[in-house]
Amino acid sequence: MAKTDVLTLAILGMLSEQPLHGYQLRKQLGSELGAFRALSYGSLYPALKRMVGSGLIAADANEAEDAHAASSRRSRIAYRLTDAGKARLADELASAGASSWDDDAFDVRFSMFDKTDSATRLRILEGRRSRLAERLEEVSESMQQRRERNDAYTTELQRHGLERVEREVQWLDQLIETERSAPGGNTKAATGGENN
Amino acid sequence: MAKTDVLTLAILGMLSEQPLHGYQLRKQLGSELGAFRALSYGSLYPALKRMVGSGLIAADANEAEDAHAASSRRSRIAYRLTDAGKARLADELASAGASSWDDDAFDVRFSMFDKTDSATRLRILEGRRSRLAERLEEVSESMQQRRERNDAYTTELQRHGLERVEREVQWLDQLIETERSAPGGNTKAATGGENN
DNA sequence: TACTCGATGTATCGCGCCGATACAACGGTT
């Protein structure tokens, strides 16, 4: 089972809606997600190259040649999903493994929830929740241990960090409850199931 | 004015308390700050090497040779600040420029607030605040623009992200107010002043 | 005594990301 990193997954998701140029892709990813707020071209273009190389996407170089032959050869490249790309995306969408629980990965995965069935959504939310609970425990432990040694500012920083994570857990709890009481939306039944 | 990246600054701060080994350095940075939660050795050791190369720190290889000569030659390296390192740290501590306003950089800077005078503290807090206000505006703009096009989940993700930033601003406002009404703590008067 | 195991400790490799930078054509304004 080939690995699919976060950026690759995000691109697959974007392109599943419609073919896009690199430039447009960047804008969309930047505004749609919290992650990738300022995704650089130094990441994007190499990523696209890799994906073309592994056959997940294909590059359609400038199609518009209706009239007057090959005059103004603009170099714009529209990328679209191949069948392999669609298959990979479907695979990822049906999985709820640990690779969907980290900060950026979760955001990307969450933004595609309307393409996922309710059971998988729930498993991702719960996985994320338990991941955050782990972090909560680690941080509050190390806070207690060094409570005396730290100055007021460091303590405040830790307290605030802790609070932020707690709030995140509360948010997830809300989402989980909603998902449980109203499994609505997409219900295309976990095909295959259990990845990662 | 030589550039000082976040990791370098954090190391300078840690070593200003006491000489430390790479291993200890990693543990401290991991537990003390929110940033650097899991700083890898693949970053730390090269960074230390760079800093030795640029003369900011010095490496004292294993001093403990009290008795029975050179028997168990353990390879442990304690790093300490050089005079150049102390000077650089003092420089950074007196500056409140834009390089202290980003997420990780701010955390590192904030955790050293007890080594900075009140005026500089205030300027950093305000800089961070205005940086977050910028982000707030960008995000809420792009939310309004594509309100219709997005599905419910993406919208919720954006809303939550926005809320998180708003909360961050509130936290800063509190800190600013406190700092204004009680400039206490270190008051070593901005020496030299205005960097970055 | 010997064995194992976890913590301490140093170090490197490949890979991917970032910020900066360069280049170029398009569309609209003055």
Place this chain on the structure above:
DNA sequence: AACCGTTGTATCGGCGCGATACATCGAGTA
């Protein structure tokens, strides 16, 4: 006709990360 902001592709050096390898120490245990 000159200017400028947006769209668009592309690369380079530097650096952080995760994985991995290796070595020693102290303590508990068979």
